[in-house]
Amino acid sequence: MxxxxxxxxxxxxxxxxxxxxxxxxxxxxxxxxxxxxxxxxxxxxxxxxxxGLKELLDDVQKKAVERFCTQRASSVAAIADPRARLRTMLESGLPTDPDDQLCRLLLELGAYSRSDASYAARHITLFERQVAIYVGILEAGAATGIFKLSAASEVIARSLVVLEDGLGLHLVNVVPAIDHASALAILTSYAELATGCSLG
The missing domain is CATH 1.10.10.60 (Homeodomain-like)
Incomplete structure:
Protein backbone atom coordinates (compact mmCIF):
# COMPACT_ATOMS: atom_id res chain seq x y z
CA MET A 1 0.00 0.00 0.00
CA GLY A 52 -5.71 -2.09 20.67
CA LEU A 53 -7.47 -4.47 18.32
CA LYS A 54 -10.90 -3.69 19.79
CA GLU A 55 -10.63 0.01 18.97
CA LEU A 56 -9.55 -0.78 15.43
CA LEU A 57 -12.41 -3.25 14.98
CA ASP A 58 -14.83 -0.63 16.36
CA ASP A 59 -13.85 1.61 13.44
CA VAL A 60 -14.03 -1.27 10.99
CA GLN A 61 -17.57 -2.08 12.09
CA LYS A 62 -18.75 1.57 12.03
CA LYS A 63 -17.50 2.07 8.50
CA ALA A 64 -18.80 -1.29 7.25
CA VAL A 65 -22.30 -0.65 8.66
CA GLU A 66 -22.41 2.81 7.11
CA ARG A 67 -21.16 1.59 3.74
CA PHE A 68 -23.59 -1.34 3.57
CA CYS A 69 -26.65 0.69 4.58
CA THR A 70 -25.74 3.56 2.26
CA GLN A 71 -25.25 1.18 -0.66
CA ARG A 72 -28.63 -0.47 -0.06
CA ALA A 73 -30.49 2.82 0.28
CA SER A 74 -28.80 4.23 -2.83
CA SER A 75 -29.62 1.13 -4.89
CA VAL A 76 -33.37 1.73 -4.55
CA ALA A 77 -33.56 5.52 -4.17
CA ALA A 78 -34.21 6.36 -7.83
CA ILE A 79 -36.62 3.47 -8.55
CA ALA A 80 -40.28 4.50 -8.66
CA ASP A 81 -42.05 1.14 -9.18
CA PRO A 82 -42.48 -0.62 -5.78
CA ARG A 83 -42.03 -4.07 -7.39
CA ALA A 84 -38.71 -3.09 -8.96
CA ARG A 85 -37.62 -1.39 -5.74
CA LEU A 86 -38.42 -4.50 -3.71
CA ARG A 87 -36.63 -6.78 -6.23
CA THR A 88 -33.54 -4.58 -6.12
CA MET A 89 -33.61 -4.44 -2.33
CA LEU A 90 -33.83 -8.23 -2.10
CA GLU A 91 -30.88 -8.63 -4.46
CA SER A 92 -28.74 -6.15 -2.51
CA GLY A 93 -29.14 -7.98 0.79
CA LEU A 94 -27.39 -11.23 -0.10
CA PRO A 95 -23.68 -11.91 -0.55
CA THR A 96 -22.93 -12.14 -4.27
CA ASP A 97 -20.60 -15.11 -3.59
CA PRO A 98 -18.49 -16.56 -0.73
CA ASP A 99 -15.83 -13.89 -1.40
CA ASP A 100 -18.21 -10.91 -0.96
CA GLN A 101 -15.90 -9.01 1.41
CA LEU A 102 -18.41 -6.52 2.84
CA CYS A 103 -21.07 -9.12 3.64
CA ARG A 104 -18.47 -11.51 5.08
CA LEU A 105 -17.12 -8.68 7.21
CA LEU A 106 -20.53 -7.77 8.65
CA LEU A 107 -21.37 -11.40 9.38
CA GLU A 108 -18.00 -11.93 11.10
CA LEU A 109 -18.37 -8.75 13.17
CA GLY A 110 -21.92 -9.74 14.10
CA ALA A 111 -20.47 -12.52 16.24
CA TYR A 112 -18.85 -9.88 18.48
CA SER A 113 -22.27 -8.47 19.35
CA ARG A 114 -22.90 -11.46 21.62
CA SER A 115 -20.20 -10.30 24.02
CA ASP A 116 -19.77 -6.54 23.53
CA ALA A 117 -22.53 -3.98 24.08
CA SER A 118 -21.09 -1.37 21.69
CA TYR A 119 -20.93 -3.94 18.89
CA ALA A 120 -24.46 -5.07 19.72
CA ALA A 121 -25.73 -1.48 19.49
CA ARG A 122 -24.19 -1.00 16.04
CA HIS A 123 -25.49 -4.38 14.91
CA ILE A 124 -29.00 -3.33 15.97
CA THR A 125 -28.53 -0.07 14.04
CA LEU A 126 -27.58 -2.09 10.97
CA PHE A 127 -30.70 -4.21 11.37
CA GLU A 128 -33.06 -1.29 11.99
CA ARG A 129 -31.77 0.79 9.07
CA GLN A 130 -32.40 -2.10 6.69
CA VAL A 131 -35.85 -2.67 8.18
CA ALA A 132 -36.67 1.02 7.66
CA ILE A 133 -35.78 0.83 3.95
CA TYR A 134 -38.01 -2.22 3.52
CA VAL A 135 -40.88 -0.55 5.43
CA GLY A 136 -40.75 2.43 3.07
CA ILE A 137 -40.91 0.18 0.02
CA LEU A 138 -43.71 -1.97 1.42
CA GLU A 139 -45.86 0.97 2.52
CA ALA A 140 -45.42 2.75 -0.81
CA GLY A 141 -46.52 -0.40 -2.62
CA ALA A 142 -49.50 -0.85 -0.31
CA ALA A 143 -50.54 2.81 -0.69
CA THR A 144 -50.70 2.44 -4.48
CA GLY A 145 -52.61 -0.86 -4.28
CA ILE A 146 -49.77 -2.85 -5.88
CA PHE A 147 -49.02 -4.73 -2.65
CA LYS A 148 -51.62 -6.42 -0.44
CA LEU A 149 -49.62 -6.92 2.71
CA SER A 150 -50.29 -10.12 4.68
CA ALA A 151 -49.04 -8.52 7.92
CA ALA A 152 -47.87 -5.17 9.25
CA SER A 153 -45.12 -3.66 7.09
CA GLU A 154 -42.65 -3.73 9.98
CA VAL A 155 -43.27 -7.44 10.63
CA ILE A 156 -42.65 -8.27 6.95
CA ALA A 157 -39.59 -6.01 6.83
CA ARG A 158 -38.06 -7.60 9.91
CA SER A 159 -38.74 -11.08 8.52
CA LEU A 160 -37.01 -10.19 5.25
CA VAL A 161 -33.88 -8.91 7.01
CA VAL A 162 -33.74 -11.99 9.25
CA LEU A 163 -34.10 -14.22 6.18
CA GLU A 164 -31.30 -12.32 4.43
CA ASP A 165 -29.02 -12.79 7.42
CA GLY A 166 -29.70 -16.51 7.69
CA LEU A 167 -29.29 -17.16 3.98
CA GLY A 168 -26.19 -14.96 3.92
CA LEU A 169 -24.50 -17.09 6.59
CA HIS A 170 -24.99 -20.18 4.41
CA LEU A 171 -23.73 -18.40 1.29
CA VAL A 172 -20.37 -17.40 2.80
CA ASN A 173 -19.53 -20.77 4.37
CA VAL A 174 -16.37 -22.48 3.11
CA VAL A 175 -18.75 -25.05 1.62
CA PRO A 176 -21.98 -23.10 0.96
CA ALA A 177 -25.16 -24.96 1.88
CA ILE A 178 -27.04 -23.07 -0.84
CA ASP A 179 -26.19 -21.09 -3.96
CA HIS A 180 -27.01 -17.43 -4.64
CA ALA A 181 -29.82 -18.14 -7.12
CA SER A 182 -31.58 -20.50 -4.69
CA ALA A 183 -31.20 -18.08 -1.78
CA LEU A 184 -32.66 -15.24 -3.84
CA ALA A 185 -35.54 -17.50 -4.94
CA ILE A 186 -36.36 -18.29 -1.29
CA LEU A 187 -36.25 -14.62 -0.32
CA THR A 188 -38.34 -13.60 -3.33
CA SER A 189 -40.90 -16.32 -2.66
CA TYR A 190 -41.47 -15.03 0.87
CA ALA A 191 -41.66 -11.43 -0.36
CA GLU A 192 -44.30 -12.40 -2.95
CA LEU A 193 -46.39 -14.23 -0.34
CA ALA A 194 -46.10 -11.31 2.08
CA THR A 195 -47.05 -8.69 -0.53
CA GLY A 196 -49.58 -10.68 -2.55
CA CYS A 197 -47.70 -9.59 -5.65
CA SER A 198 -45.56 -11.31 -8.27
CA LEU A 199 -42.17 -9.67 -8.48
CA GLY A 200 -41.41 -11.13 -11.88
Missing part, protein backbone atom coordinates in the same frame (compact mmCIF):
# COMPACT_ATOMS: atom_id res chain seq x y z
CA UNK A 2 1.13 3.59 -0.61
CA UNK A 3 2.25 5.74 2.31
CA UNK A 4 -0.69 7.91 3.42
CA UNK A 5 0.12 11.42 4.62
CA UNK A 6 -2.51 12.33 7.21
CA UNK A 7 -3.79 10.66 10.38
CA UNK A 8 -7.17 10.18 8.71
CA UNK A 9 -5.52 8.51 5.73
CA UNK A 10 -3.50 6.24 8.00
CA UNK A 11 -6.60 5.22 9.93
CA UNK A 12 -8.43 4.45 6.68
CA UNK A 13 -5.43 2.41 5.52
CA UNK A 14 -5.52 0.41 8.76
CA UNK A 15 -9.27 -0.13 8.52
CA UNK A 16 -8.87 -1.39 4.94
CA UNK A 17 -6.02 -3.68 6.03
CA UNK A 18 -8.14 -5.07 8.88
CA UNK A 19 -11.04 -5.69 6.50
CA UNK A 20 -8.72 -7.54 4.15
CA UNK A 21 -7.30 -9.72 6.93
CA UNK A 22 -10.76 -10.54 8.32
CA UNK A 23 -11.85 -11.61 4.81
CA UNK A 24 -8.77 -13.85 4.49
CA UNK A 25 -8.62 -15.37 7.97
CA UNK A 26 -11.89 -14.72 9.75
CA UNK A 27 -12.21 -12.43 12.74
CA UNK A 28 -10.76 -14.91 15.26
CA UNK A 29 -7.56 -15.26 13.24
CA UNK A 30 -6.67 -11.55 13.01
CA UNK A 31 -3.95 -9.92 15.13
CA UNK A 32 -2.65 -6.37 15.30
CA UNK A 33 0.65 -7.58 13.82
CA UNK A 34 -1.22 -9.05 10.81
CA UNK A 35 -3.01 -5.76 10.23
CA UNK A 36 0.18 -3.73 10.59
CA UNK A 37 1.99 -5.98 8.09
CA UNK A 38 -0.92 -5.74 5.64
CA UNK A 39 -0.87 -1.94 5.96
CA UNK A 40 2.89 -1.80 5.46
CA UNK A 41 3.73 -0.38 8.89
CA UNK A 42 5.16 -1.60 12.18
CA UNK A 43 3.01 -2.77 15.10
CA UNK A 44 4.28 0.16 17.18
CA UNK A 45 3.21 2.60 14.46
CA UNK A 46 -0.25 1.04 14.41
CA UNK A 47 -0.55 1.50 18.17
CA UNK A 48 -0.12 5.25 17.69
CA UNK A 49 -3.49 5.29 15.88
CA UNK A 50 -5.32 2.49 17.72
CA UNK A 51 -4.44 1.43 21.28
Missing amino acids: GRPKTQTDRRLTLVAAAESMIAKRGLAGVTLRDVANEAGMSSSALLYYYP
Whole structure:
Protein backbone atom coordinates (compact mmCIF):
# COMPACT_ATOMS: atom_id res chain seq x y z
CA MET A 1 0.00 0.00 0.00
CA GLY A 2 1.13 3.59 -0.61
CA ARG A 3 2.25 5.74 2.31
CA PRO A 4 -0.69 7.91 3.42
CA LYS A 5 0.12 11.42 4.62
CA THR A 6 -2.51 12.33 7.21
CA GLN A 7 -3.79 10.66 10.38
CA THR A 8 -7.17 10.18 8.71
CA ASP A 9 -5.52 8.51 5.73
CA ARG A 10 -3.50 6.24 8.00
CA ARG A 11 -6.60 5.22 9.93
CA LEU A 12 -8.43 4.45 6.68
CA THR A 13 -5.43 2.41 5.52
CA LEU A 14 -5.52 0.41 8.76
CA VAL A 15 -9.27 -0.13 8.52
CA ALA A 16 -8.87 -1.39 4.94
CA ALA A 17 -6.02 -3.68 6.03
CA ALA A 18 -8.14 -5.07 8.88
CA GLU A 19 -11.04 -5.69 6.50
CA SER A 20 -8.72 -7.54 4.15
CA MET A 21 -7.30 -9.72 6.93
CA ILE A 22 -10.76 -10.54 8.32
CA ALA A 23 -11.85 -11.61 4.81
CA LYS A 24 -8.77 -13.85 4.49
CA ARG A 25 -8.62 -15.37 7.97
CA GLY A 26 -11.89 -14.72 9.75
CA LEU A 27 -12.21 -12.43 12.74
CA ALA A 28 -10.76 -14.91 15.26
CA GLY A 29 -7.56 -15.26 13.24
CA VAL A 30 -6.67 -11.55 13.01
CA THR A 31 -3.95 -9.92 15.13
CA LEU A 32 -2.65 -6.37 15.30
CA ARG A 33 0.65 -7.58 13.82
CA ASP A 34 -1.22 -9.05 10.81
CA VAL A 35 -3.01 -5.76 10.23
CA ALA A 36 0.18 -3.73 10.59
CA ASN A 37 1.99 -5.98 8.09
CA GLU A 38 -0.92 -5.74 5.64
CA ALA A 39 -0.87 -1.94 5.96
CA GLY A 40 2.89 -1.80 5.46
CA MET A 41 3.73 -0.38 8.89
CA SER A 42 5.16 -1.60 12.18
CA SER A 43 3.01 -2.77 15.10
CA SER A 44 4.28 0.16 17.18
CA ALA A 45 3.21 2.60 14.46
CA LEU A 46 -0.25 1.04 14.41
CA LEU A 47 -0.55 1.50 18.17
CA TYR A 48 -0.12 5.25 17.69
CA TYR A 49 -3.49 5.29 15.88
CA TYR A 50 -5.32 2.49 17.72
CA PRO A 51 -4.44 1.43 21.28
CA GLY A 52 -5.71 -2.09 20.67
CA LEU A 53 -7.47 -4.47 18.32
CA LYS A 54 -10.90 -3.69 19.79
CA GLU A 55 -10.63 0.01 18.97
CA LEU A 56 -9.55 -0.78 15.43
CA LEU A 57 -12.41 -3.25 14.98
CA ASP A 58 -14.83 -0.63 16.36
CA ASP A 59 -13.85 1.61 13.44
CA VAL A 60 -14.03 -1.27 10.99
CA GLN A 61 -17.57 -2.08 12.09
CA LYS A 62 -18.75 1.57 12.03
CA LYS A 63 -17.50 2.07 8.50
CA ALA A 64 -18.80 -1.29 7.25
CA VAL A 65 -22.30 -0.65 8.66
CA GLU A 66 -22.41 2.81 7.11
CA ARG A 67 -21.16 1.59 3.74
CA PHE A 68 -23.59 -1.34 3.57
CA CYS A 69 -26.65 0.69 4.58
CA THR A 70 -25.74 3.56 2.26
CA GLN A 71 -25.25 1.18 -0.66
CA ARG A 72 -28.63 -0.47 -0.06
CA ALA A 73 -30.49 2.82 0.28
CA SER A 74 -28.80 4.23 -2.83
CA SER A 75 -29.62 1.13 -4.89
CA VAL A 76 -33.37 1.73 -4.55
CA ALA A 77 -33.56 5.52 -4.17
CA ALA A 78 -34.21 6.36 -7.83
CA ILE A 79 -36.62 3.47 -8.55
CA ALA A 80 -40.28 4.50 -8.66
CA ASP A 81 -42.05 1.14 -9.18
CA PRO A 82 -42.48 -0.62 -5.78
CA ARG A 83 -42.03 -4.07 -7.39
CA ALA A 84 -38.71 -3.09 -8.96
CA ARG A 85 -37.62 -1.39 -5.74
CA LEU A 86 -38.42 -4.50 -3.71
CA ARG A 87 -36.63 -6.78 -6.23
CA THR A 88 -33.54 -4.58 -6.12
CA MET A 89 -33.61 -4.44 -2.33
CA LEU A 90 -33.83 -8.23 -2.10
CA GLU A 91 -30.88 -8.63 -4.46
CA SER A 92 -28.74 -6.15 -2.51
CA GLY A 93 -29.14 -7.98 0.79
CA LEU A 94 -27.39 -11.23 -0.10
CA PRO A 95 -23.68 -11.91 -0.55
CA THR A 96 -22.93 -12.14 -4.27
CA ASP A 97 -20.60 -15.11 -3.59
CA PRO A 98 -18.49 -16.56 -0.73
CA ASP A 99 -15.83 -13.89 -1.40
CA ASP A 100 -18.21 -10.91 -0.96
CA GLN A 101 -15.90 -9.01 1.41
CA LEU A 102 -18.41 -6.52 2.84
CA CYS A 103 -21.07 -9.12 3.64
CA ARG A 104 -18.47 -11.51 5.08
CA LEU A 105 -17.12 -8.68 7.21
CA LEU A 106 -20.53 -7.77 8.65
CA LEU A 107 -21.37 -11.40 9.38
CA GLU A 108 -18.00 -11.93 11.10
CA LEU A 109 -18.37 -8.75 13.17
CA GLY A 110 -21.92 -9.74 14.10
CA ALA A 111 -20.47 -12.52 16.24
CA TYR A 112 -18.85 -9.88 18.48
CA SER A 113 -22.27 -8.47 19.35
CA ARG A 114 -22.90 -11.46 21.62
CA SER A 115 -20.20 -10.30 24.02
CA ASP A 116 -19.77 -6.54 23.53
CA ALA A 117 -22.53 -3.98 24.08
CA SER A 118 -21.09 -1.37 21.69
CA TYR A 119 -20.93 -3.94 18.89
CA ALA A 120 -24.46 -5.07 19.72
CA ALA A 121 -25.73 -1.48 19.49
CA ARG A 122 -24.19 -1.00 16.04
CA HIS A 123 -25.49 -4.38 14.91
CA ILE A 124 -29.00 -3.33 15.97
CA THR A 125 -28.53 -0.07 14.04
CA LEU A 126 -27.58 -2.09 10.97
CA PHE A 127 -30.70 -4.21 11.37
CA GLU A 128 -33.06 -1.29 11.99
CA ARG A 129 -31.77 0.79 9.07
CA GLN A 130 -32.40 -2.10 6.69
CA VAL A 131 -35.85 -2.67 8.18
CA ALA A 132 -36.67 1.02 7.66
CA ILE A 133 -35.78 0.83 3.95
CA TYR A 134 -38.01 -2.22 3.52
CA VAL A 135 -40.88 -0.55 5.43
CA GLY A 136 -40.75 2.43 3.07
CA ILE A 137 -40.91 0.18 0.02
CA LEU A 138 -43.71 -1.97 1.42
CA GLU A 139 -45.86 0.97 2.52
CA ALA A 140 -45.42 2.75 -0.81
CA GLY A 141 -46.52 -0.40 -2.62
CA ALA A 142 -49.50 -0.85 -0.31
CA ALA A 143 -50.54 2.81 -0.69
CA THR A 144 -50.70 2.44 -4.48
CA GLY A 145 -52.61 -0.86 -4.28
CA ILE A 146 -49.77 -2.85 -5.88
CA PHE A 147 -49.02 -4.73 -2.65
CA LYS A 148 -51.62 -6.42 -0.44
CA LEU A 149 -49.62 -6.92 2.71
CA SER A 150 -50.29 -10.12 4.68
CA ALA A 151 -49.04 -8.52 7.92
CA ALA A 152 -47.87 -5.17 9.25
CA SER A 153 -45.12 -3.66 7.09
CA GLU A 154 -42.65 -3.73 9.98
CA VAL A 155 -43.27 -7.44 10.63
CA ILE A 156 -42.65 -8.27 6.95
CA ALA A 157 -39.59 -6.01 6.83
CA ARG A 158 -38.06 -7.60 9.91
CA SER A 159 -38.74 -11.08 8.52
CA LEU A 160 -37.01 -10.19 5.25
CA VAL A 161 -33.88 -8.91 7.01
CA VAL A 162 -33.74 -11.99 9.25
CA LEU A 163 -34.10 -14.22 6.18
CA GLU A 164 -31.30 -12.32 4.43
CA ASP A 165 -29.02 -12.79 7.42
CA GLY A 166 -29.70 -16.51 7.69
CA LEU A 167 -29.29 -17.16 3.98
CA GLY A 168 -26.19 -14.96 3.92
CA LEU A 169 -24.50 -17.09 6.59
CA HIS A 170 -24.99 -20.18 4.41
CA LEU A 171 -23.73 -18.40 1.29
CA VAL A 172 -20.37 -17.40 2.80
CA ASN A 173 -19.53 -20.77 4.37
CA VAL A 174 -16.37 -22.48 3.11
CA VAL A 175 -18.75 -25.05 1.62
CA PRO A 176 -21.98 -23.10 0.96
CA ALA A 177 -25.16 -24.96 1.88
CA ILE A 178 -27.04 -23.07 -0.84
CA ASP A 179 -26.19 -21.09 -3.96
CA HIS A 180 -27.01 -17.43 -4.64
CA ALA A 181 -29.82 -18.14 -7.12
CA SER A 182 -31.58 -20.50 -4.69
CA ALA A 183 -31.20 -18.08 -1.78
CA LEU A 184 -32.66 -15.24 -3.84
CA ALA A 185 -35.54 -17.50 -4.94
CA ILE A 186 -36.36 -18.29 -1.29
CA LEU A 187 -36.25 -14.62 -0.32
CA THR A 188 -38.34 -13.60 -3.33
CA SER A 189 -40.90 -16.32 -2.66
CA TYR A 190 -41.47 -15.03 0.87
CA ALA A 191 -41.66 -11.43 -0.36
CA GLU A 192 -44.30 -12.40 -2.95
CA LEU A 193 -46.39 -14.23 -0.34
CA ALA A 194 -46.10 -11.31 2.08
CA THR A 195 -47.05 -8.69 -0.53
CA GLY A 196 -49.58 -10.68 -2.55
CA CYS A 197 -47.70 -9.59 -5.65
CA SER A 198 -45.56 -11.31 -8.27
CA LEU A 199 -42.17 -9.67 -8.48
CA GLY A 200 -41.41 -11.13 -11.88
